[in-house]
Amino acid sequence: MHKNGISKILGIETSCDDTCAAVIESSAENRAGYPVQNFDLYGTKLKILSSIVSSQTKLHEKYGGVFPSLAKREHQKNLAAVLNQAIRSSGVKNGKKEKQTENGLAEKIKNLKMIFGKEDDFFRSTIDFLKKTNRPDVEAIAVTNGPGLEPSLWQGINFARALSLWWELPIIPVNHIEGHIAANFIGREKNDPIAAEIFPAICLVASGGHTQLMLMEGIGRYKTLGESRDDAAGECFDKTARILGLGYPGGPAIAKTAKKFDPQNSELKIKLPRPMMFTKDYDFSFSGLKTAVLYDFKKRSEKIQRSKNYAKAMAYDIQESIIDVMVYKTLKAARVLQARSIITGGGVTANEKLGSRFRSEIAKLYIQPYFLTPAKDLSADNAAMIAAAAFFNLDKISSWKRIEANANLKI
Numbered sequence: 132m133h134k135n136g137i138s139k140i141l142g143i144e145t146s147c148d149d150t151c152a153a154v155i156e157s158s159a160e161n162r163a164g165y166p167v168q169n170f171d172l173y174g175t176k177l178k179i180l181s182s183i184v185s186s187q188t189k190l191h192e193k194y195g196g197v198f199p200s201l202a203k204r205e206h207q208k209n210l211a212a213v214l215n216q217a218i219r220s221s222g223v224k225n226g227k228k229e230k231q232t233e234n235g236l237a238e239k240i241k242n243l244k245m246i247f248g249k250e251d252d253f254f255r256s257t258i259d260f261l262k263k264t265n266r267p268d269v270e271a272i273a274v275t276n277g278p279g280l281e282p283s284l285w286q287g288i289n290f291a292r293a294l295s296l297w298w299e300l301p302i303i304p305v306n307h308i309e310g311h312i313a314a315n316f317i318g319r320e321k322n323d324p325i326a327a328e329i330f331p332a333i334c335l336v337a338s339g340g341h342t343q344l345m346l347m348e349g350i351g352r353y354k355t356l357g358e359s360r361d362d363a364a365g366e367c368f369d370k371t372a373r374i375l376g377l378g379y380p381g382g383p384a385i386a387k388t389a390k391k392f393d394p395q396n397s398e399l400k401i402k403l404p405r406p407m408m409f410t411k412d413y414d415f416s417f418s419g420l421k422t423a424v425l426y427d428f429k430k431r432s433e434k435i436q437r438s439k440n441y442a443k444a445m446a447y448d449i450q451e452s453i454i455d456v457m458v459y460k461t462l463k464a465a466r467v468l469q470a471r472s473i474i475t476g477g478g479v480t481a482n483e484k485l486g487s488r489f490r491s492e493i494a495k496l497y498i499q500p501y502f503l504t505p506a507k508d509l510s511a512d513n514a515a516m517i518a519a520a521a522f523f524n525l526d527k528i529s530s531w532k533r534i535e536a537n538a539n540l541k542i
């Protein structure tokens with residue numbers, strides 16, 4: 132139990148193309164066994180009671196990336212069902228049906244209409260769901276308020292505002308990037324020695340929308356060291372996979388194709404650039420890598436363009452290039468800032484080769500930081516990480532009236 136009496140949080144995430152809902156429970160005690168005042172990683176266990184992700188990947192495949200108006204419509208269609216499943220599979224009890232006076236109900240419906248504006252269908256599906264569903268036994272609702280695609284963000288936010296209004300629960304806005312970091316702290320046992328020793332940490336969040344390197348001095352204390360000046364690492368995987376005809380999302384497709392390449396026994400050797408690897412700052416740039424792939428592709432004969440060997444050689448060096456740059460810059464930051472750990476998160480960090488390269492490079496260091504990476508199903512977008520990060524932000528507790536989307540929210 133935390134200050135504010137919060138121990139279970141319902142999370143909602145719709146910043147991109149996945150519709151996600153989850154319930155997280157935090158058992159928190161300080162080292163003497165009392166309820167904590169400030170969030171203490173060492174004394175806390177964050178446990179997933181449920182986590183549902185409804186992916187729209189198939190729908191966006193033909194565009195080779197996320198199509199915002201389609202994502203918005205799908206979130207509206209899916210949110211009630213995804214939340215219903217998250218509540219039911221969490222095992223949390225249903226609270227009593229709220230006693231509504233007629234005036235109170237009319238007031239709530241009036242406010243709901245205000246929240247949904249002209250989105251009639253979304254209003255109707257939400258009110259149908261609310262009328263059927265008792266308030267679950269949670270103490271707050273967490274929702275991603277940015278960064279992300281604005282139309283996508285608003286759907287999760289308006290839905291969360293509706294739940295908050297109807298069930299009279301507070302609402303906690305969560306930064307999506309902090310969510311990716313928080314994914315690393317889910318499921319750790321209380322008094323895990325690593326949790327007591329990880330700060331200062333260097334965090335690398337790499338996804339379809341972001342590539343960001345941060346210094347994390349403690350829970351809620353971040354300094355951005357650098358970020359991508361153009362395409363994100365995941366975006367580069369997606370765009371180059373499209374050039375090579377490997378499908379969407381590009382990251383897993385490139386990783387799978389690269390695995391089949393044997394650099395020792397191939398006549399085809401491709402050496403792509405390692406953009407900004409040795410610059411003094413901590414920024415990244417991946418659009419030049421995409422251009423280099425496109426140039427190489429265009430100068431090949433059609434026969435080579437279509438050959439499996441070419442796709443394998445290309446996929447291999449695209450992956451190597453992105454890994455080389457990200458690992459080099461992250462380790463440099465860790466050395467310079469004397470970090471005690473390296474924390475990763477975001478869809479790209481599901482890449483197995485990236486994880487193994489981090490481990491092998493860290494093993495070569497004289498002073499070795501801990502390496503934290505989320506469980507595989509928690510590296511990509513999910514709502515469990517948003518509910519987990521809400522426990523870091525109990526002081527941001529707010530009401531449905533004040534939550535807004537901020538597509539460019541900074542950490």
Ligand code: KG4
Pocket residue numbers: 147337338339340341364365366368369380381382383386477478479480481482483510511512
């Ligand atoms: O975190 P995420 O699910 O969504 C965003 O916040 O963007 O990340 C999605 C990105 C996509 O660009 C996808 O291609 C990439 O993560 N990705 C991968 C892998 N799995 C997903 N990139 C490289 N290797 C993977 N195994």
Ligand code: ZN
Pocket residue numbers: 307311338339477478511512
């Ligand atoms: Zn993400």
